[in-house]
Amino acid sequence: xxxxxxxxxxxxxxxxxxxxxxxxxxxxxxxxxxxxxxxxxxxxxxxxxxxxxxxxxxxxxxxxxxxxxxxxxxxxxxxxxxxxxxxxxxxxxxxxxxxxxxxxxxxxxxxxxxxxxxxxxxxxxxxxxxxxxxxxxxxxxxxxxxxxxxxxxxxxxxxxxxxxxxxxxxxxxxxxxxxxxxxxxxxxxxxxxxxxxxxxxxxxxxxxxxxxxxxxxxxxxxxxxxxxxxxxxxxxxxxxxxxxxxxxxxxxxxxxxxxxxxxxxxxxxxxxxxxxxxxxxxxxxxxxxxxxxxxxxxxxxxxxxxxxxxxxxxxxxxxxxxxxxxxxxxxxxxxxxxxxxxxxxxxxxxxxxxxxxxxxxxxxxxxxxxxxxxxxxxxxxxxxxxxxxxxxxxxxxxxxxxxxxxxxxxxxxxxxxxxxxxxxxxxxxxxxxxxxxxxxxxxxxxxxxxxxxxxxxxxxxxxxxxxxxxxxxxxxxxxxxxxxxxxxxxxxxxxxxxxxxxxxxxxxxxxxxxxxxxxxxxxxxxxxxxxxxxxxxxxxxxxxxxxxxxxxxxxxxxxxxxx
Amino acid sequence: xxxxxxxxxxxxxxxxxxxxxxxxxxxxxxxxxxxxxxxxxxxxxxxxxxxxxxxxxxxxxxxxxxxxxxxxxxxxxxxxxxxxxxxxxxxxxxxxxxxxxxxxxxxxxxxxxxxxxxxxxxxxxxxxxxxxxxxxxxxxxxxxxxxxxxxxxxxxxxxxxxxxxxxxxxxxxxxxxxxxxxxxxxxxxxxxxxxxxxxxxxxxxxxxxxxxxxxxxxxxxxxxxxxxxxxxxxxxxxxxxxxxxxxxxxxxxxxxxxxxxxxxxxxxxxxxxxxxxxxxxxxxxxxxxxxxxxxxxxxxxxxxxxxxxxxxxxxxxxxxxxxxxxxxxxxxxxxxxxxxxxxxxxxxxxxxxxxxxxxxxxx
Numbered sequence: 001x002x003x004x005x006x007x008x009x010x011x012x013x014x015x016x017x018x019x020x021x022x023x024x025x026x027x028x029x030x031x032x033x034x035x036x037x038x039x040x041x042x043x044x045x046x047x048x049x050x051x052x053x054x055x056x057x058x059x060x061x062x063x064x065x066x067x068x069x070x071x072x073x074x075x076x077x078x079x080x081x082x083x084x085x086x087x088x089x090x091x092x093x094x095x096x097x098x099x100x101x102x103x104x105x106x107x108x109x110x111x112x113x114x115x116x117x118x119x120x121x122x123x124x125x126x127x128x129x130x131x132x133x134x135x136x137x138x139x140x141x142x143x144x145x146x147x148x149x150x151x152x153x154x155x156x157x158x159x160x161x162x163x164x165x166x167x168x169x170x171x172x173x174x175x176x177x178x179x180x181x182x183x184x185x186x187x188x189x190x191x192x193x194x195x196x197x198x199x200x201x202x203x204x205x206x207x208x209x210x211x212x213x214x215x216x217x218x219x220x221x222x223x224x225x226x227x228x229x230x231x232x233x234x235x236x237x238x239x240x241x242x243x244x245x246x247x248x249x250x251x252x253x254x255x256x257x258x259x260x261x262x263x264x265x266x267x268x269x270x271x272x273x274x275x276x277x278x279x280x281x282x283x284x285x286x287x288x289x290x291x292x293x294x295x296x297x298x299x300x301x302x303x304x305x306x307x308x309x310x311x312x313x314x315x316x317x318x319x320x321x322x323x324x325x326x327x328x329x330x331x332x333x334x335x336x337x338x339x340x341x342x343x344x345x346x347x348x349x350x351x352x353x354x355x356x357x358x359x360x361x362x363x364x365x366x367x368x369x370x371x372x373x374x375x376x377x378x379x380x381x382x383x384x385x386x387x388x389x390x391x392x393x394x395x396x397x398x399x400x401x402x403x404x405x406x407x408x409x410x411x412x413x414x415x416x417x418x419x420x421x422x423x424x425x426x427x428x429x430x431x432x433x434x435x436x437x438x439x440x441x442x443x444x445x446x447x448x449x450x451x452x453x454x455x456x457x458x459x460x461x462x463x464x465x466x467x468x469x470x471x472x473x474x475x476x477x478x479x480x481x482x483x484x485x486x487x488x489x490x491x492x493x494x495x496x497x498x499x500x501x502x503x504x505x506x507x508x509x510x511x512x513x514x515x516x517x518x519x520x521x522x523x524x525x526x527x528x529x530x531x532x533x534x535x536x537x538x539x540x541x542x543x544x545x546x547x548x549x550x551x552x553x554x555x556x557x558x559x560x561x562x563x
Numbered sequence: 564x565x566x567x568x569x570x571x572x573x574x575x576x577x578x579x580x581x582x583x584x585x586x587x588x589x590x591x592x593x594x595x596x597x598x599x600x601x602x603x604x605x606x607x608x609x610x611x612x613x614x615x616x617x618x619x620x621x622x623x624x625x626x627x628x629x630x631x632x633x634x635x636x637x638x639x640x641x642x643x644x645x646x647x648x649x650x651x652x653x654x655x656x657x658x659x660x661x662x663x664x665x666x667x668x669x670x671x672x673x674x675x676x677x678x679x680x681x682x683x684x685x686x687x688x689x690x691x692x693x694x695x696x697x698x699x700x701x702x703x704x705x706x707x708x709x710x711x712x713x714x715x716x717x718x719x720x721x722x723x724x725x726x727x728x729x730x731x732x733x734x735x736x737x738x739x740x741x742x743x744x745x746x747x748x749x750x751x752x753x754x755x756x757x758x759x760x761x762x763x764x765x766x767x768x769x770x771x772x773x774x775x776x777x778x779x780x781x782x783x784x785x786x787x788x789x790x791x792x793x794x795x796x797x798x799x800x801x802x803x804x805x806x807x808x809x810x811x812x813x814x815x816x817x818x819x820x821x822x823x824x825x826x827x828x829x830x831x832x833x834x835x836x837x838x839x840x841x842x843x844x845x846x847x848x849x850x851x852x853x854x855x856x857x858x859x860x861x862x863x864x865x866x867x868x869x870x871x872x873x874x875x876x877x878x879x880x881x882x883x884x885x886x887x888x889x890x891x892x893x894x895x896x897x898x899x900x901x902x903x904x905x906x907x908x909x910x911x912x913x914x915x916x917x918x919x920x921x922x923x924x925x926x
Contacts (some may be wrong), residue, residue, distance in 0.1 A: 289797035390802035
């Protein structure tokens, strides 16, 4: 059932077995997975079905350096479906090495392993509508699938890894009906959780405070509460709930909000491949299930260990859009249209380089000089993206010259001083706003540099091509837009030791026996992978854990009902 | 025990006759609008004609009603059957109803759920037929009503053959929200098993029992479409939006339907024009109705064919060379079918068409 929170009686106290806060990828997956097991689920979603400016403004906050991190109300959405309403849909699982404690990544190591998550990845893949859980090109595309780069085989560089693309699926619109018909799930829209109230001993959640923008306030007294509000909001709620735990819930050791991670990403270098352009797979391919997927370059786990590298991938990409020297009408068209593209997708079209009249003129010239390509691109875009249900994931240019840049996406090492804290300002409902102070390490850049050197050496050795980049500008290249937007990781990290973590291996807050965290806030490290698929898998694992714990009671209730 | 299987040449009926015959426990008599013997005794019956029914019921201990067709053959046929059975002293009827009697209801549905005849003529006729069975029980008979979901299996034209053609031509694929409903697929053998066990259950006068039939592991429609498409190589699977389906059903549908009728009148096999996409299917595919069939499992001891096995069997049959020769299109071959268009032609054509499909699967 889905109701508006304003229909709840003011001052009432609602009961539920599980109260899930947040109706995004994590919360919806969790609620769906709990359904049908004799457990009553109450899902609190702050927003409605569409974006609503006053609700979205509750996400506003500060950043310590705008060049390094977007404002906190960007790249996330406070509405049904959460940030899946704007995501790009890129899916891939974490790698087994991501879960290991690695000397090259300080503070790394999860209390669970890849095998603990593996059983939940196929269902996560299904929910994300990314087809089969198969991320190897030969397996996903068939044995006769062409290699990424014909003639390039290296034990140090993996080229048969894939990323898959969701439609991208808006979890609210896609699964709203399932939630609507589930007799054991109740969704309240417009329900903002404004505080977590603990019992006086601080060891259990007593109730959650809920408020609507229309002024209705009520409470929820669940047996178990799950925060599924994303990597930023989860920390905010924990930190802001200070009545019993003065430093905030789960924050006895000052860990909540720390170790905040995003990804290090950017376009780097010039890769000139030998051989024919048609022997290179740089763009999207389609699996038998109809899912777009794309190859990537990566370093196998053993080589990461041997060379002391953090995990990273590289995709074959086109030149810098803002620089008209690429002479591509399509890219120049994108540059000229950037004001019509949303903040999240347009950000990387504004790289701070001066957009002088002459630059504009040269872009315009590119468009005019390349009319067929531009028209062909537009036709394809309208057919395969604008009108399509499964959207062509991003701009791909025809490969004419076998020249690419590398689009890097790498993990950053967790660090305690990269953190979110509460600011002195409050939102409309009285909750303190967030202040984001995201930081990265020189070692993150160094690791990417070593990764690029390794790629370059292997292209050289095999004779497949030549990769050149400027090591001295690498940091500038990957930091031009700051942290990769939308990946909010690690603020309530998982671990065995409460002094360096907030939740245990079951995502339970160490000090509070019925409070759990679903989502990327619980990731201790960030991986090369985008977080969505793994946060769904982790939520499904959490659902199984909760169902097991709550099941005896549920069975008893059913018996009573039948009697 | 002699069991008259009405609609005995249809998809379920013919399979039931074969299984009953093989069981050695009862002797099936295939009752159909056109007498056609294929290893079992058969009688020609027009279920809308009381005299014909009375004749067919001679020496019969129980009747299984698998009659499909238009609203009249379903509703009035059931009424006449109930009357004829009472008059002839035949005390047992197993009646194949349909999940469409639940209408727009969604969620997990048990047999006690209220009926909703508002889904169209088919649901209305099925609800009426059920009330005739209730009358039969009130008169002292023993009636078991089975409400199957979508009955499939080897040779199923509605839920395998036609779907496969839609997939091959790119008119069907992953439908997103529009295909998120539960398929409630149930293997034809599981339905037959339920019928046989219902026939063998203890006789209690003036009793009516009702059971849902759907395999508990039957997937959502999208999953079924993708699985079938992958199995038959109709790849890459297309992702279709609701508006594409609606265009197909409402714009292309009527002319295709007309063409199909014209061609069948002039005696052409129906494989020349593409199948029309019945608008009723659009509703079915997005309906979140999940039949709870635990009662059938408990009382009728149905052991469901696992979905992967059922899929495998269906695909094998689709690939077999016999099928290409014998395949004929038919609009409504299963009582579980909620969406056949209104049929002006009587049950006669309907039954005869189905036979050609079934010869391949069961012969």
